[in-house]
Amino acid sequence: MTFDDKCHLHGLKLVFQIVNLPFPLISLHCYLFLSKTLSFSPSKRQLFLFSFPLFLLNYTKQRLCLQMAVAELSTSYTKTTTRFHSSQLSLSSASSRFSDTFRRSFRPIPRSRNATISCSVASDQVQTPIPIQSESPKGKSECYGVFCLTYDLKAEEETKSWKKLINIAVSGAAGMISNHLLFKLASGEVFGPNQPIALKLLGSERSIQALEGVAMELEDSLFPLLREVSIGINPYEVFQDAEWALLIGAKPRGPGMERAGLLDINGQIFAEQGKALNAAASRNVKVIVVGNPCNTNALICMKNAPNIPAKNFHALTMLDENRAKCQLALKAGVFYDQVSNMTIWGNHSTTQVPDFLNARINGLPVKEIIKDHKWLEEEFTEKVQKRGGVLIQKWGRSSAASTSVSIVDAIKSLITPTPEGDWFSSGVYTNGNPYGIAEDIVFSMPCRSKGDGGYELVKEVIFDDYLLKRIRKSEAELLAEKRCVAHLTGEGVAFCDLPEDTMLPGEM
Numbered sequence: 291m292t293f294d295d296k297c298h299l300h301g302l303k304l305v306f307q308i309v310n311l312p313f314p315l316i317s318l319h320c321y322l323f324l325s326k327t328l329s330f331s332p333s334k335r336q337l338f339l340f341s342f343p344l345f346l347l348n349y350t351k352q353r354l355c356l357q358m359a360v361a362e363l364s365t366s367y368t369k370t371t372t373r374f375h376s377s378q379l380s381l382s383s384a385s386s387r388f389s390d391t392f393r394r395s396f397r398p399i400p401r402s403r404n405a406t407i408s409c410s411v412a413s414d415q416v417q418t419p420i421p422i423q424s425e426s427p428k429g430k431s432e433c434y435g436v437f438c439l440t441y442d443l444k445a446e447e448e449t450k451s452w453k454k455l456i457n458i459a460v461s462g463a464a465g466m467i468s469n470h471l472l473f474k475l476a477s478g479e480v481f482g483p484n485q486p487i488a489l490k491l492l493g494s495e496r497s498i499q500a501l502e503g504v505a506m507e508l509e510d511s512l513f514p515l516l517r518e519v520s521i522g523i524n525p526y527e528v529f530q531d532a533e534w535a536l537l538i539g540a541k542p543r544g545p546g547m548e549r550a551g552l553l554d555i556n557g558q559i560f561a562e563q564g565k566a567l568n569a570a571a572s573r574n575v576k577v578i579v580v581g582n583p584c585n586t587n588a589l590i591c592m593k594n595a596p597n598i599p600a601k602n603f604h605a606l607t608m609l610d611e612n613r614a615k616c617q618l619a620l621k622a623g624v625f626y627d628q629v630s631n632m633t634i635w636g637n638h639s640t641t642q643v644p645d646f647l648n649a650r651i652n653g654l655p656v657k658e659i660i661k662d663h664k665w666l667e668e669e670f671t672e673k674v675q676k677r678g679g680v681l682i683q684k685w686g687r688s689s690a691a692s693t694s695v696s697i698v699d700a701i702k703s704l705i706t707p708t709p710e711g712d713w714f715s716s717g718v719y720t721n722g723n724p725y726g727i728a729e730d731i732v733f734s735m736p737c738r739s740k741g742d743g744g745y746e747l748v749k750e751v752i753f754d755d756y757l758l759k760r761i762r763k764s765e766a767e768l769l770a771e772k773r774c775v776a777h778l779t780g781e782g783v784a785f786c787d788l789p790e791d792t793m794l795p796g797e798m
Contacts, residue, residue, distance in 0.1 A: 432522065461538055462581065463491035464493045466690035475489065490520050490530070492523065532571040533576070565594045568595035568597050573597065578604045583639065584607075585717050586771040593778075600721065603732070606700055608715060610642055631648055633645040640675050704743050719732055720732070724749050732768070
């Protein structure tokens with residue numbers, strides 16, 4: 291190789307060092323390119339030797355680097371630069387091909403989605419982090435905006451007491467319920483003021499733009515605890531390493547749609563999400579199903595996630611419990627925090643059973659405080675069941691805000707020890723229950739927790755004929771719903787024999 295060739299290799303090495311590319315890896319490709327020019331005439335070879343490093347410099351857009359490189363080579367090649375400028379046009383096609391190859395070969399590598407947060411640079415080499423250019427959000431889950439950056443938590447005094455970051459997946463993340471819920475999660479209201487979180491938001495092709503708008507609002511809210519946000523439409527991507535899955539998204543019931551049809555359409559959604567959780571989520575993920583019909587959707591999701599404990603699946607009935615507490619407080623003339631031990635038994639439908647027999651007001655049985663037992667048996671239950679429908683008539687929209695509050699309450703009931711003697715309601719798997727309720731369905735029952743994310747069923751409850759009769763009716767409905775979705779739970783051919791349409795007015 292001539293002296294000129296060696297000089298140009300030296301120039302290339304300087305360029306690669308400037309743009310932080312590994313020279314040993316790339317120099318072989320460069321040498322092969324240069325070696326092809328050795329068969330050209332001396333003038334043409336010299337032209338290629340000059341063009342190659344200058345094309346690299348133009349690509350990197352580093353004017354300072356360009357000046358350094360030109361200064362390094364200007365002494366030896368002053369006469370030749372004029373010929374280079376006059377030959378740029380003839381080399382334009384070669385430049386274009388090289389530039390295209392370079393872009394394909396050195397695209398940024400997507401950052402791994404680890405739960406731990408780490409600093410991308412040493413403390414003495416702090417620089418502005420560069421967000422990764424995301425590909426189409428329709429294909430995979432991608433970090434969003436400022437949440438693509440890494441953070442040096444070690445340098446922040448306030449983060450020394452922070453817990454390990456947790457991943458929270460939310461489906462239907464562009465909907466109204468999520469619009470209230472996500473900001474409660476990000477603020478620290480749910481998991482506490484020292485718990486950083488990553489939000490993994492699942493939408494659909496139709497809602498992806500709205501999902502970007504949600505991420506923008508989260509970005510603008512400057513929540514210190516919200517360290518990561520990713521959005522996507524593929525549950526297998528979005529649910530990766532999820533430790534909590536809040537499944538809100540579901541198709542609403544439209545005009546003329548039968549309950550059986552709704553069970554099938556939404557059942558398919560939750561079957562797929564169950565498979566995605568089984569494949570990608572944490573083995574101990576806690577799943578709260580909100581999309582209706584939530585009891586049977588939770589059963590379908592659970593059956594399609596055999597590697598996740600059945601005890602980790604919940605159907606949301608906390609909103610029904612909150613409504614029941616409110617009605618009892620109004621009737622008794624007390625504030626709602628005086629109402630305890632409230633249970634919603636059964637399905638989230640008009641067969642649900644708000645249990646006034648075991649509930650208490652100021653520590654006393656409800657029947658001792660509210661003497662109007664006819665109101666308890668007739669009006670009380672109907673008021674709880676129809677509350678959502680009345681709200682829609684008054685306001686013209688569904689109960690998104692109070693539903694998001696009830697989701698927060700449901701999560702807190704699992705991560706906070708239950709007060710002594712009290713309990714809460716949740717739709718859970720019935721296998722092994724002490725009440726004689728049919729097994730292999732998801733049924734709302736009284737639970738209490740030690741605050742570790744788990745629960746145990748309450749044993750010290752009493753039953754009378756009125757309560758048992760209502761419970762059996764809700765049980766029969768859930769068994770019928772289970773038969774209706776047998777094709778989605780791996781139990782054979784579906785057969786629908788739903789006794790009646792029991793959809794809650796507020797859910798239509």
